[in-house]
Amino acid sequence: MRDAPCHDGPVLGSRADLVVDLTLLTNLSAPLVAAASFRLVRRRRADIHRRMQLALLAVCTLAVVALEVRIRMSGGSGAFLSHGPTAWARTTRAFLGVHITVAVLTYAVWARLAFRSSSRYGKALPGSFSTTHRRTGWLVFAGLCFNAVSACAMYVLAFVA
Structure with missing residues (x-):
C-alpha cells in the first residue's frame, strides 16, 4: 500500500x-513566449523575434536535459512514475x-529551423525560404502547444493524482 x-x-x-x-513551467510558458515572438515579426522586429526564439529554444532544451538527468538519477521513468495511481500505470x-x-x-524540427534561419538571417530573409520558415514555425508552435498540454x-498523472 502506498503512502498518502x-x-x-x-x-x-x-x-x-x-x-x-x-x-x-517552462513547457507551459513556451507557446506563450513563441506567440509573443510571432507578433514581433508582424511589427517588423525580426531581430528580436530571432533572439527570443533562440533563447527560448536554449531554455527549453536546458529544461528538458535537466529533467532527463533528474529522471535517470531517480531510477528511470518507471521509478519516476511509480508514485502515480497504479490503475493508470x-x-x-x-x-x-x-x-x-x-x-x-x-x-528536432525547431533546432533545424533555427539553424537554417540563422544561416540565412540578414542574407536571404525575407525570401524564398520565408514561406517554409513560416509553415515550419507554425508546426513547431503546434508541437509546443501539444507539449504544454x-x-x-x-505532471498530474505522475505527481498530483
Whole structure:
C-alpha cells in the first residue's frame, strides 16, 4: 500500500521536485513566449523575434536535459512514475511515450529551423525560404502547444493524482 501523497513540492505543491516543477513551467510558458515572438515579426522586429526564439529554444532544451538527468538519477521513468495511481500505470506509460515522441520531433524540427534561419538571417530573409520558415514555425508552435498540454497531463498523472 502506498503512502498518502504529500503536497509539499517546492513550487507547485505536488510530489514533484524543483526540476520537474520548473520544467513544467517552462513547457507551459513556451507557446506563450513563441506567440509573443510571432507578433514581433508582424511589427517588423525580426531581430528580436530571432533572439527570443533562440533563447527560448536554449531554455527549453536546458529544461528538458535537466529533467532527463533528474529522471535517470531517480531510477528511470518507471521509478519516476511509480508514485502515480497504479490503475493508470499503463495509460500513463503510453501517454508518456506519445509526449516524448512529439517533444523530440518538435525540438528536432525547431533546432533545424533555427539553424537554417540563422544561416540565412540578414542574407536571404525575407525570401524564398520565408514561406517554409513560416509553415515550419507554425508546426513547431503546434508541437509546443501539444507539449504544454501533455506535460501538464503527465505532471498530474505522475505527481498530483
